[in-house]
Structure formats: structure tokens, C-alpha cells
Amino acid sequence: MSLLAEKTPARTYAAHAKPWWQRTLMTRDAAIIALLVVVWTYASIVILNFSDPITVYFLVLDVTPILLIALPMTLIIITGEIDLSVASVVGLSSVLFGVLHREGVPMVAAMVLALLACAVAGAFNGVLVTRFGLPSLAVTIGTMALFRGIAVGALGTTAITDWPDAWGDLVQARIGDSQIPLMTVPLVALIVIFAVVLHFTPFGRGIFAAGLSKDAARFSGVNVDRTKLILFTLSGLVSGLAGIYFTLRYGSARGDNATGLELQVVAAVLLGGVSIFGGRGAIPGVIAGVVLIGTIGSALRLDGLSANIIQIITGVLLIAAVIAASVLGWTGRIVGTYRRQHSSDEPSSKQSPQRKRSE
Amino acid sequence: MPDTPAALELRDVAKSFGPVRALRSGSLRVEAGSIHALVGENGAGKSTLVKIVAGLYRRDAGDYLLAGEQVDFRNTADAKQAGVAVIYQEPTLFPDLSVTENIFMGRQPTNRWGRIDRAAMRTEVVELFARLGVPIEPDRPTEGLSIADQQLIEIAKALSLDAKVLIMDEPTAALSGNEVDRLMTVARTLRDQGCAVVFISHRFDEVFALCDTITVMRDGAYISTDPISEVTEDEIVQRLVGREVSDLYPKLEATVGKPMLEVKGLTSTGLFHDISLTVREGEIVGLAGLVGAGRSEVAQAIFGVDSYDSGEVTLDGRPIPPGDPRRAIEMGLAFVPEDRRQHGLVLDAPISRNITLPTSGRLARNGLISTGIENRSAADWAARLEVKAATLDALAGTLSGGNQQKVVLAKWLSTQPKVLIIDEPTRGIDVGTKSEVHRLLSTLAQEGLAILMISSELPEVLGMADRVIVLSEGHQTAELSREEATPEAVMRAATAHHSTTLNVSEAS
Amino acid sequence: GGSGSGDEGEGGGDTSSITFIPKNLGNPYFDASDKGGKNAAKEIGTKWAQVGPTESTPDSQVSFINTATQQRAGALVVSANDPTAIGDALEEARNAGTKVVTMDSDTEPQFRDVFVSQADAAGIAKSQVDLIAEQIGGKGEVAVLSAAANATNQNEWIKLMEEELAANHPDIKLVQTVYGDDDDQKSFDKTAGLLQSHPNLKGIISPTTVGIAAAARYLSDSQYKGKVALTGLGTPNQMREYIKDGTVKSFALWDPEQLGYLSAYAADALASGDIEGKEGDKFEAGDLGEYTVGADGVVVLGEPTVFDESNIDDFDF
Amino acid sequence: MTTTLDAPAPAAPQPRHRAANRLTWLLKQRETGIAVAFVALLVVTTAVNPNFLFSTDGWRDLTLTPAILVCLAIGQAMVIVTRNVDLSVGSTLGLTAYLAGRLFLDTGLPVIVVVLIAVAAGAVLGLINGVLVAFAKVPALVITLGTLYIYRGIMLEWAGSDRINASDIPPGLLDFGTGSFLFIPNLAWISFALLAAAIYLMRSTRVGREFYAIGSDPAAATLYGLRDKRRVLQAFATSGALAGLAGILYVSRYGTISSGVGQGIELEAVGAAVVGGVAIFGGSGTVLGAALGAYLLTTINRALPVLGIPDFWQQAVVGALIIGAIVLDRYFARRQHDKLLAEREES
Numbered sequence A: 001m002s003l004l005a006e007k008t009p010a011r012t013y014a015a016h017a018k019p020w021w022q023r024t025l026m027t028r029d030a031a032i033i034a035l036l037v038v039v040w041t042y043a044s045i046v047i048l049n050f051s052d053p054i055t056v057y058f059l060v061l062d063v064t065p066i067l068l069i070a071l072p073m074t075l076i077i078i079t080g081e082i083d084l085s086v087a088s089v090v091g092l093s094s095v096l097f098g099v100l101h102r103e104g105v106p107m108v109a110a111m112v113l114a115l116l117a118c119a120v121a122g123a124f125n126g127v128l129v130t131r132f133g134l135p136s137l138a139v140t141i142g143t144m145a146l147f148r149g150i151a152v153g154a155l156g157t158t159a160i161t162d163w164p165d166a167w168g169d170l171v172q173a174r175i176g177d178s179q180i181p182l183m184t185v186p187l188v189a190l191i192v193i194f195a196v197v198l199h200f201t202p203f204g205r206g207i208f209a210a211g212l213s214k215d216a217a218r219f220s221g222v223n224v225d226r227t228k229l230i231l232f233t234l235s236g237l238v239s240g241l242a243g244i245y246f247t248l249r250y251g252s253a254r255g256d257n258a259t260g261l262e263l264q265v266v267a268a269v270l271l272g273g274v275s276i277f278g279g280r281g282a283i284p285g286v287i288a289g290v291v292l293i294g295t296i297g298s299a300l301r302l303d304g305l306s307a308n309i310i311q312i313i314t315g316v317l318l319i320a321a322v323i324a325a326s327v328l329g330w331t332g333r334i335v336g337t338y339r340r341q342h343s344s345d346e347p348s349s350k351q352s353p354q355r356k357r358s359e
Numbered sequence B: 001m002p003d004t005p006a007a008l009e010l011r012d013v014a015k016s017f018g019p020v021r022a023l024r025s026g027s028l029r030v031e032a033g034s035i036h037a038l039v040g041e042n043g044a045g046k047s048t049l050v051k052i053v054a055g056l057y058r059r060d061a062g063d064y065l066l067a068g069e070q071v072d073f074r075n076t077a078d079a080k081q082a083g084v085a086v087i088y089q090e091p092t093l094f095p096d097l098s099v100t101e102n103i104f105m106g107r108q109p110t111n112r113w114g115r116i117d118r119a120a121m122r123t124e125v126v127e128l129f130a131r132l133g134v135p136i137e138p139d140r141p142t143e144g145l146s147i148a149d150q151q152l153i154e155i156a157k158a159l160s161l162d163a164k165v166l167i168m169d170e171p172t173a174a175l176s177g178n179e180v181d182r183l184m185t186v187a188r189t190l191r192d193q194g195c196a197v198v199f200i201s202h203r204f205d206e207v208f209a210l211c212d213t214i215t216v217m218r219d220g221a222y223i224s225t226d227p228i229s230e231v232t233e234d235e236i237v238q239r240l241v242g243r244e245v246s247d248l249y250p251k252l253e254a255t256v257g258k259p260m261l262e263v264k265g266l267t268s269t270g271l272f273h274d275i276s277l278t279v280r281e282g283e284i285v286g287l288a289g290l291v292g293a294g295r296s297e298v299a300q301a302i303f304g305v306d307s308y309d310s311g312e313v314t315l316d317g318r319p320i321p322p323g324d325p326r327r328a329i330e331m332g333l334a335f336v337p338e339d340r341r342q343h344g345l346v347l348d349a350p351i352s353r354n355i356t357l358p359t360s361g362r363l364a365r366n367g368l369i370s371t372g373i374e375n376r377s378a379a380d381w382a383a384r385l386e387v388k389a390a391t392l393d394a395l396a397g398t399l400s401g402g403n404q405q406k407v408v409l410a411k412w413l414s415t416q417p418k419v420l421i422i423d424e425p426t427r428g429i430d431v432g433t434k435s436e437v438h439r440l441l442s443t444l445a446q447e448g449l450a451i452l453m454i455s456s457e458l459p460e461v462l463g464m465a466d467r468v469i470v471l472s473e474g475h476q477t478a479e480l481s482r483e484e485a486t487p488e489a490v491m492r493a494a495t496a497h498h499s500t501t502l503n504v505s506e507a508s
Numbered sequence C: 001g002g003s004g005s006g007d008e009g010e011g012g013g014d015t016s017s018i019t020f021i022p023k024n025l026g027n028p029y030f031d032a033s034d035k036g037g038k039n040a041a042k043e044i045g046t047k048w049a050q051v052g053p054t055e056s057t058p059d060s061q062v063s064f065i066n067t068a069t070q071q072r073a074g075a076l077v078v079s080a081n082d083p084t085a086i087g088d089a090l091e092e093a094r095n096a097g098t099k100v101v102t103m104d105s106d107t108e109p110q111f112r113d114v115f116v117s118q119a120d121a122a123g124i125a126k127s128q129v130d131l132i133a134e135q136i137g138g139k140g141e142v143a144v145l146s147a148a149a150n151a152t153n154q155n156e157w158i159k160l161m162e163e164e165l166a167a168n169h170p171d172i173k174l175v176q177t178v179y180g181d182d183d184d185q186k187s188f189d190k191t192a193g194l195l196q197s198h199p200n201l202k203g204i205i206s207p208t209t210v211g212i213a214a215a216a217r218y219l220s221d222s223q224y225k226g227k228v229a230l231t232g233l234g235t236p237n238q239m240r241e242y243i244k245d246g247t248v249k250s251f252a253l254w255d256p257e258q259l260g261y262l263s264a265y266a267a268d269a270l271a272s273g274d275i276e277g278k279e280g281d282k283f284e285a286g287d288l289g290e291y292t293v294g295a296d297g298v299v300v301l302g303e304p305t306v307f308d309e310s311n312i313d314d315f316d317f
Numbered sequence D: 001m002t003t004t005l006d007a008p009a010p011a012a013p014q015p016r017h018r019a020a021n022r023l024t025w026l027l028k029q030r031e032t033g034i035a036v037a038f039v040a041l042l043v044v045t046t047a048v049n050p051n052f053l054f055s056t057d058g059w060r061d062l063t064l065t066p067a068i069l070v071c072l073a074i075g076q077a078m079v080i081v082t083r084n085v086d087l088s089v090g091s092t093l094g095l096t097a098y099l100a101g102r103l104f105l106d107t108g109l110p111v112i113v114v115v116l117i118a119v120a121a122g123a124v125l126g127l128i129n130g131v132l133v134a135f136a137k138v139p140a141l142v143i144t145l146g147t148l149y150i151y152r153g154i155m156l157e158w159a160g161s162d163r164i165n166a167s168d169i170p171p172g173l174l175d176f177g178t179g180s181f182l183f184i185p186n187l188a189w190i191s192f193a194l195l196a197a198a199i200y201l202m203r204s205t206r207v208g209r210e211f212y213a214i215g216s217d218p219a220a221a222t223l224y225g226l227r228d229k230r231r232v233l234q235a236f237a238t239s240g241a242l243a244g245l246a247g248i249l250y251v252s253r254y255g256t257i258s259s260g261v262g263q264g265i266e267l268e269a270v271g272a273a274v275v276g277g278v279a280i281f282g283g284s285g286t287v288l289g290a291a292l293g294a295y296l297l298t299t300i301n302r303a304l305p306v307l308g309i310p311d312f313w314q315q316a317v318v319g320a321l322i323i324g325a326i327v328l329d330r331y332f333a334r335r336q337h338d339k340l341l342a343e344r345e346e347s
């Protein structure tokens, strides 16, 4: 028997236990996509004006910031962390962009500088979480107030509103004569990039491993801290991008832009099937989650219902989604596939999801 | 049963965790006023049995009687209520709370108004500690206590319950000789007062000195019960293992080459001091010592998952940068950790992803990796190690312990290492797989791999290693050649206090 | 909430529906103006709906403007949370054939057809400065408790007040402007902060209904009651008890119900093509009579009413 | 223990904290640090503007303004100690405040009955969180994020564009809300009483100690046979009830209930607890610390304008404070850890 030198295939293995269609269709992602299709179809038939192509136009413009931020947020939550400061970074980006523009810095340079600052803000979160070993929940609650405070403080009472029309028009432009916003193109590109990074690169494999078991990942050579630092920086950068978008779309740089957006993003990501424990989730589901919330909001508004119902539905969907996961998991455990760490039979602290003092 | 009911009786109790049958048919009958030894190899199901008695697990089948009454506990509080006290194998304390609170949690003495009587608690703890001769400050938090101190608190906790049945799951593993003697005194006193005591230990000297009856378990099943006076140590070992011990260690001759792993003066405050060792091509070096001696910490520091304060590590002559496991892997170091479930495997990830995790960078094409690529590599290595699994996307956590260990080995061998550090290679593995692993290690050494093997099982160390290095309390107390390494020599070095470092020749 | 729009007309529009989008829901000022709008719609015989965000931010308002666009509403009556931020959305609505009236708080003129102004800004600013000057004897420190820092109308009034003070009341010093965001608690706490930071404060002007009510409530049971004057824009129902107990001597406001009423008529006149919003266009506004569109498409409701002990019981809104 | 062993007689417990010991102990407490920061803030601000403390209103607002947040921070601290978090308290506060307003407006029930109903309603809302967290085994962060939306949505939907004005509230309650007893505002007395009760609960009863145990190591809590589900339910119900009470306090203090009541206050409550030294992953920290954190955060908000810092910067200061507090905590924990290791080294 020679293990390191030559091959001695003694056994063969099937790659998968279930056929491909079961693996694709019997997932949280598929369920949420199906729900989206059902809601969309229902709304198109029942709700007046919903089938109008302009619905798509407004919907895309509306969900763009949430969708943008949801991408890095998905990766962060999969590593088992969270970033609540994203909406404040949006405000920060908007204000910096505005102030630089007011001071006469050319548009593109102002944009790049604002984005850099936001990446630094994100890295600040990342350093506190990885180098200092602080819980990201507490850290980002703190930086949420800090970044927002800086944004609001820097601009004070004013909103900067003298933006060149060309830029605002670019953000809201349509592709040709269609009702599809031009924004869709970079958005789809970003989605593809994030999906590839998460699902088809060694870095992405490290993200999942870090979320499922920080220790096992570290013991396998995954640099968990560096991974998280990169993701927090990325989150700052993309949130900054959303801030630029906000500024240009509304032609107004304000410190209070996107207030409360962080919870919407987290809700959408979790609805999209990402586990708050980390280690589980996929980009298609998240996209569907974001669009689903946007669609329901759009449909209800068209139906003349108030914003309040939208809140209730968002909350119910969120809770239903996670409870469904836990109920499914509970049944799954009977067949022996459930994550060990939720199982009541095993109180071993070694597997508790939020293991503290892990140094 | 004709005579008076036993204090504790289990009949054909079974327990499975998913596909893992931890306990097939566990039986145990303990009389009041006796000390009963429960022995079995690692993974024989002893702790599982204990946890069923404690009310922590619910049995899948079988009978559980206390003083002749059928019982069925929903949780550990019920069991405590019924007079069952348990000292678990791993100490389970609340790190943020004080020693006193840990001892009384859930049953603190209260006054009429529900106010906790702290003074009474403290008085009782002081009294308990005095009886046990424990010098622990009752008001300090338990965080940062040594394993031995934590174990002593567990013992105090169990004693403070007025228990009819006391179960101790390897309580002495981390204790010094003095502490063991004191514990034995306490156990005997309790016995004389009519308590039924169950004592689990891998140390036969203790078992024979303390107990009056002995039950042997193997592979989750009951084997035998005898009065201790009617059996010999050899007979027990034979029953434990189920075959001749000498079969177990198929050591192959290997040619020892140049030094591959060299460690010089490795020190980490509070954990280990001035560790220096060399492992050569084709050589298996054993790292022996008692639990808590700091061997795992040394290994983790070498690999880079832990930091260290001073010292240096080189692999094939090139220094391994501290704190960078990825670099260590690239340089040819592989590390099979002691705790498979926490460190070795991502239990909730498929087998294939587990095997390819350290090599995913190498496997990627144009920076991209796919399940297909992973499966091809994983299938190859799983086959070489004969992992018993149906599909590659089965979660690693669903495999039995032995197969999990094979997956870990597959994962590390797929990195094509030059040096393999393997911590407790056969912990919790059944006897069959155990010898497979041993054969594998021998083969690997023969192929020129340098292996550093940490093991708490003396026969394994003595059977497998070309050289044995012994650690005690974080200090290197002996380096013994294969010939010098007798059980007595290793044990003496392992229990030596570091100020009295052993002279190797004297020890042999 | 209100009801959705009815059947879709040809050429993509239901010219006979008016949608009101206030700054935020749950604000009594806009409740009153909505009431006026609803009455007008009933008189005209068109459909009427009121939708809006719960927080007064421009981005949440945009979604509702977009929805109205999708519904091809005949006309929109909006009170803007930001002069430019909702501009593109309004443009989009106008491109789809919806007429846009701003009310109470304007956008930049190019984004709407007509702005129905509660009173002309200079008049509002002057009346409040005059009221406070009278109450504090023409001398001393005053402060402003405003709504959101970006509210168009607030900022314009504050600017005009400063000019008015400089021009005609040199002894009155405006020491600070704070923002209560039309949030009750915030306005309340900001009042407390103002009084502490400025021990010599003589008066507070709060040109927002939420702010003045919160400030009055703080003053009414503080040591400053009767010592620090308060005036601004408030609704009689909210302020009645503070007038009665002497916390506030007088304050001003136009009738928001009339404002909504007039806006609905202006919207209908636009939607039915009677006017285009050019200077000089004339339209009938039910009980209020005929109005003329002024420069920049502004229609002015009239002068604000000053409320004090003598007349407050004559009003109920 | 009824058994007696032939072992050495128990050593008499030594007198523990003598005066000097007590002082060093006090200095080491996290609460002392926050209290010192609080006092320093008072001194500096009052030096700049004596009115900040030495005026009837200054003195009153000092204890009155934080009362509501103190209430929430106490509940939040209890929940966080069990290794959970309750983000729904702001919405619970809003919903119960509106409920109380409606009851005053529509029923004419006596004030005390309305208060009890509001507190009970808060407890029920908290219990819903607790049930979902304990039985569905879903992290509290997700559940309470969901109920944050749901409770707020229900309130908004119910309230429509109605709002409740001071004139709808019984004058007795409003007078109570702004009144004082022995120079201390009534609401402050309530918050002190709650704080005292909470300190007693957390320090000296089994329930409180088990909260700590569950948060410190949930797995060990199972091994000890603690009724962890019940405790989690209790913690959430208490937090909800306190939020309900905070709703009433809000009504009596501010008189008007608009749609945004309590929006965003949940993060202030978490912030207060974190600043006050409650570890976000449970097991340590005190309600006193959380209450002091609430005092510090609220008072900073009032002090900044006095100190001449535009109030736009308030949030930034609060954020910096939260970050500073957790970094400092970690630093001390590290030092303690190293010290313990060194001690072991010597022994």
C-alpha cells in the first residue's frame, strides 16, 4: 500500500446522494424563488397596473441599494458575523461625496475618495472584530452610531443638491426603449462576481468553512481573520457605492440617507435563506429575498395599502423563514442530517454556535 | 432479581446518535455501599452510559432502575433530585461565575423571600474544600482555573449533593498523586456511609486499589462483572481489547533519514516551556504525558494555529513562520488535531469539501473551483484510505468516529506533506479501525514521512514510536529511545515534577 | 390608508383621481389638510386617495410617488421632504401624464406644475418675528426650534426671519436653531436643551406644529413658564390649553384644511386641462372663490391667522 | 451535606473584604468606571453652564430624561445576560403606549388599570419573542428583528393617521409624569425602584443567577439541569413588561403619541447595556451598569449642546463611547486572563 506516491482506487463513491433536480429544487433558495414567482404572478393578475413594464423600472431602482449591500452582507453573515453599520456608511458616503463635490473636486475623483473612505470605515469594523476579537454585533452597533454621527455632523443642516443632471440621468437611464434601468447592467455584473467568489473560489470555500466551524477552518489553513477583514472592508466599499447611488438618484447628499436600511438588508438576507448561525446560504436565494420584499411592497402600495402592512409582512416572512428552517432541520435531524450544533441531545459547548472567548 | 434491589441498575440500555451507535447494550448493577469500577477502551460507551444515568440523554431502549424503581428522567435536575450525582469526564463550569456559585447553581439555599443565602453557601464550600484539601479561593471566577482545579470543583459539587449514587467519569485523569489519594479517601468514606459509587478510570492501579467490583464494557456492550479480588489485570485487559494486545501495533521497519521537523526552545507562558525536538524522515516520534501536560498546545504552536512566546520551528531546514498555518501547510506540514469534532472536521460540510479544504487553492483552475473538481480529488483520497461512505456529499458529521478520522487523514495526506503531526490518532475509534490507522502510520513512515505522534495511550506510544519524548506540566522531562521506553520509565517521566527533571539513563 | 384608483382610462390615465402624499402620516397638520383635500374631491366628484411614508424622508416618499405614476393618477399633491431629492420621481410622474401640485413645502419649480403656498414666505417670517418681538419687548435672545434640517419651507422661513430681525429688530439676537425633526420627543428634549444652554433666552420661535406643541408642553410645567415666550405655527386644538394656562400668548397658522382644499382644486384644474400652471391662469376653488396663479406657478392661500386667547375658541382643527 | 468525614475540621471562613479590600474591589468594578465618567461629565458641563445642574429644571431633567431608557436598559441587560438580545423593545414601547392612549381615549378606565394592561401587554409581546427564541431555537437577533417590524406595523396600522394628544390623556397621569416627590421626579423614583428590584433579582435570587449561568455557558446549564427555556421566557417577558411600562412612562412624560414613538430606541438600549459593561454574548455584566450606561448616554446627549458641540455630532460621540467601552472591556478581560495564567505559572 502506497498512499502518497501512486493511486490505488479501492473504492468508488457516488458524488451525490440525491438526483440533481432534488438538490436544486428542494432547497431554501428554490422555495424563496418559487414564492417570488407566485407573488409576482398573483400580483400581475390581481393588482391593477402591476403588469405594467414600468413596475420593473421602479422596482429595480428601489431595490438597488438593498441588493447591493445584501451581497457583502450575505458573505459576512455566512462567516457568522454581522454588519449593522452599512446604512450609516451609506450616509457617510453620500455626505463625503457631496462635500467633496461642493469643494470642487471632479465627480469621479470625489466618488473614488468617498469609496475609499467607506472601505476604510469597513476595515475599521473588520479590525475591531478580527484583531481585537470583539463581537461584530456590538462593534457594528457602535460604528452604526459613529458613522452616522460623522455623516450628520459633517453636513449639518444642509443637503447638497447641485448635482450635474447628466449623472442623475445616467443612474435613472433606461436601456434603449425598454423599461429596464441601465443600472441593471452593473448590478448584474456585481451579483455575478459575488456569486462566483462565494460559490466557485477557494476564498468562498473558506467563507463557508469559517462560518460552519471557525476552528476547523483555522486548523485547515483558512485564514479566518483575514477573510473576515476582507469581507468587512468589502461591505464598507459596497455600502459606499450604495451611498453614491443614493446621492445621484435623489440628487441630494444627506447625512440621514438610508436610515434604518441595515435592518431591511439583514431581513432580506435572512429571508433569502442565509443562516444567522453562519455557514449556509447562497446568492440566488438572497437576490430572490430582496426582490420578494421589494415586490410585495410595490404590489401593496399599488393596491393602496399603507407601508404598515409591508412592515408586518416583512416581519412575518422573516420569522416564518427561520422557523421553517428550524422545523425542517428538526425533521432532518431524524434522518441524521441536521447540524449538530442545534441538537438538544448534544449540549457539548464545543459546538455551540456563538462560542465566546475562542482565543 | 431475588435479593435486595441494587442502588443503581441498568439493563440492556441502548443509545444512538444518528448513525453512531454509542451504546448497544449497556448493563450495570451497583450495590449500595460499594465502589464499582467501570472500565473499557476509549469509545466503549462509558460516558454515554453515565450521561443516561445523569438524565442528560434519554435512552433509546432498556431499563433504568434506582433502588429497584423504574425511573425515566427528563433532565439532570430530576436525576439530582433522585440522589444521583455525576462528575463528568469534561468539567462543565460557568466561566463567569464564582467557584461557590458553580457548586450551588440551581439549588442555592434561599430564605423565605427567595433571597440566596450567600454566607451559608460559602461556609459549606469552605468546609468542603477543607475536607478535600483544596486550596481554591471560593469567590474567584472559575475562568482560568486549571483542568485539575476544575475537576476538583466538580468533585466538591458532587459531594455537596447528598447523593445515594455517585458516578465519577475519569475524575483522576488530571489529578496529581496527592489529590488522587485524597479523592480515594473521600470515596471510601462515602461508600462506608452506604453510597453507591461508580468509578471510571483507565488507570488499573487506581481501580484495583479502590474498587470492590469491576464491570467491563467493549464496543458499546456489557462484557462482564466480577468481584475485583477474583480477576487479574491481564484478564481485564484481554476482555477490554477482545484479542491479544500484541496484534495491535504492526510496526514496520523504516529507514530513518535527515531531520525534517526541528523545534528549538519553544515556550508559551503558562502552557509549555523550552520544548526542543527533532523528527526525521521515516521516523515516528511519540509525545507522551498525562492529560493536560501541554502536548496538544505544543503541536498547535508548531502548526501555527496557536501563538508562542519564543523558540523556533524549522521544516526541512526552512523556518516555519509563527501563526501562519497556511504557510506551514504549503511548506509540507500536516496536523491531525486531537479534537476531531471541533478542530479536525467541518462536521456540517460534505466529505468532499472537508477533504479538499486545505488544498482548494491548489485544485482551483484559473482561480475557480467546482464541486466536480473537489469530488474527483476527494474520491481519490477517500478511496486510498477506504473511507466507508456511500456518497461524497454526505456530511462529515454523519460518519462514525473511525471513518471521520480517516476523512481527516485523507484531507491531510492529500496535501502531500513531508511532516505529519498527529494528536491522539485513535481516540474514540473502534478496535478494528484502530489497527488500520496504526498500519497506515507505519506505512507512511516507511514511505519516508516524518511523524510526530501524540498519544495518551501508553501501549500505542510504546508500540508505534521509534523515540518517545515525555512532557509533564509543560516541561520536557525525558527523551527515551525505543529500547529505553518501558511503561515504568514513561510514567515516571510523565508524573515527574519539572524541577526534578529525570536523568534518562536512570529512568531506563 | 385610502382606496386605490379606479379603472384605467385611455391614453394611460385616470384623469379624475387625486393622490395626496404628505410629508408623513400621523401628523395632525396633514390630517387636517387631507381632510380639506378629501372634501374638495367630493365636491368636484373625483376619486381621492392619501398615501405616504411613516417617516418624513424623501426616499420613502419617492416610492409613493412612483406608485402613483404606475397607477397613472390624474394629479399628485405632494408636500416635499426635500426640494430636489424627489424631483426626478416627480418628473417621471409628469412624463406619464400625471399633474403635480406641491403644497406646504415646495420642490424646485421645474419639478412641479403648481405650488400652493400657505402664505407667502416673507409674510410668514414677518408675522412670527413680529409676534415674538411684541412678546419679549423687542429685545433679547431668541432661538428657533425647527423641523427637519433639510425642510425646504422651514429653512426659507428661518432665513427670512434672520433678515427681518437684522432689518427691523436689531436688539433681538437669534442665538441658535435646533431641529426636532417633527418628532415629538425630540422636539421636547431639544426645548429642554435650548433652555439650559441659553440661560438668558427670552423667546422661542417654532415654525412647525409638532415643535410648538412639544415646546409648549415642556414650558408649561417648567420654571420658565411665563418667563420664556413661545410662538410659531401651531394648530388651535393642540395649543388651546397652553393659551389658556398662559404658557403661550399668541401663535399663527393658516387653516391647513383650506390649504388641502385649495390644493385639490388646483390639482383638478390641472388634470382636467383648465389651467397649465402659467402665471395668470385662473381657477375656481369652491367655497374659497377664484385664485390666480402667480409667478413661478405659485398660488398663495392667504395671510396666516393669529390665534390668541380672544379668538382661539372660534376654531376647531 | 449530612455525611461527616474524618477529614480536617473546616477552616472558619475568614472575614473577606476589609475596608482596603473593599476599596480595591470597588475600583475594579466596571460600574465604578461609568459612574466616574458620568460624574466627570456632570462636573465639566456644570462648570461651563451652572444651569445644567443647579436649576430646578436642570436638576429635574438630569434624572427624568433617562428614566425611560433606564427602564429599557434594565430589561435589555437581563436578556443579553442570557446570551440573547431584544431588538423589539422600541416597537413594544410604541405599541403599548398607543394601546394606553387608546384605552384612555375610548374606555375611561382608571389610570392604574390602564397601566397594568399596558405592562401586561408588553409582557405578552415579550413572551412571544421568548417562545419563538426558546422553542424554535432561532437566534434572538432574527426573531426580535422580525417582531420589531411586526409590532411596529401593527401599531401603525391600528393607529392609522390618528395620534393621541396630551388633551386625551388624563391630566393626573401627565401631572404625575412631570411631577416630583422629595425634589426627585416621580418617573425617576420609578426607575430607581425598578433598578433596585432588578439588582436584587439578578444578584440574590436563583432566577437571576440562572440567567447568568445560561448566558455564561448554555451547554453547562443543560448539564446542571437548569430550566433554560423557562428562564429565557422569563427574561424576554420581563424585558417586554419593562418596555410596556416604559410606554406608560412615555405617555405620562410626553403626552403625545405619534407613529414614531420609540423608533430606534432599541439600539440605544443595547448601547446602554454594552457601555454599561454587559457582555454582548452573555454571562456577565449588571443591570446597574446598564442603567448607568443609560444615564451616561442620555446625559451626553443633553450635555453636548451646552458644551458647544453642535447636536449633529451627538450620535458620533455615542458611537465612539460604545466602541471605547467594548474595546476597554476586552483589554481588561485580556489582562485578567494573562494575570490568571501567570498566577497558575507561579503556583
Ligand SMILES: Nc1ncnc2c1ncn2[C@@H]1O[C@H](COP(=O)(O)OP(=O)(O)OP(=O)(O)O)[C@@H](O)[C@H]1O
Pocket (backbone or CB within 6 Å): A346, B017, B020, B021, B022, B023, B040, B041, B042, B043, B044, B045, B046, B047, B048, B049, B089, B401, B428, B429
Ligand atoms: N454526541 C455524540 N454524537 C455522536 N457520537 C457520539 C456522541 N457522543 C459519543 N459518541 C460516540 O459514541 C461512542 C462512545 O462514546 P463514549 O464517550 O461513551 O465513550 P467512553 O467509553 O466514555 O470513552 P473514553 O474512555 O474516551 O471517555 C464513541 O464512538 C463516540 O464517538
Ligand SMILES: Nc1ncnc2c1ncn2[C@@H]1O[C@H](COP(=O)(O)OP(=O)(O)OP(=O)(O)O)[C@@H](O)[C@H]1O
Pocket (backbone or CB within 6 Å): A359, B144, B145, B146, B147, B271, B289, B290, B291, B292, B293, B294, B295, B296, B297, B338, B456
Ligand atoms: N482554551 C484554553 N484556555 C486556557 N487553558 C487551556 C486551554 N486549553 C488547554 N488549556 C490548558 O493547557 C494545558 C494543556 O492542555 P491539553 O489538555 O491540551 O494538554 P495535552 O497534553 O495535550 O493533554 P491531552 O491529553 O488532553 O491532549 C492544560 O493545563 C489546560 O488546562
Ligand SMILES: [Mg+2]
Pocket (backbone or CB within 6 Å): B046, B047, B048, B089, B169
Ligand atoms: Mg468517556
Ligand SMILES: [Mg+2]
Pocket (backbone or CB within 6 Å): B292, B295, B296, B297, B338, B423
Ligand atoms: Mg492533547
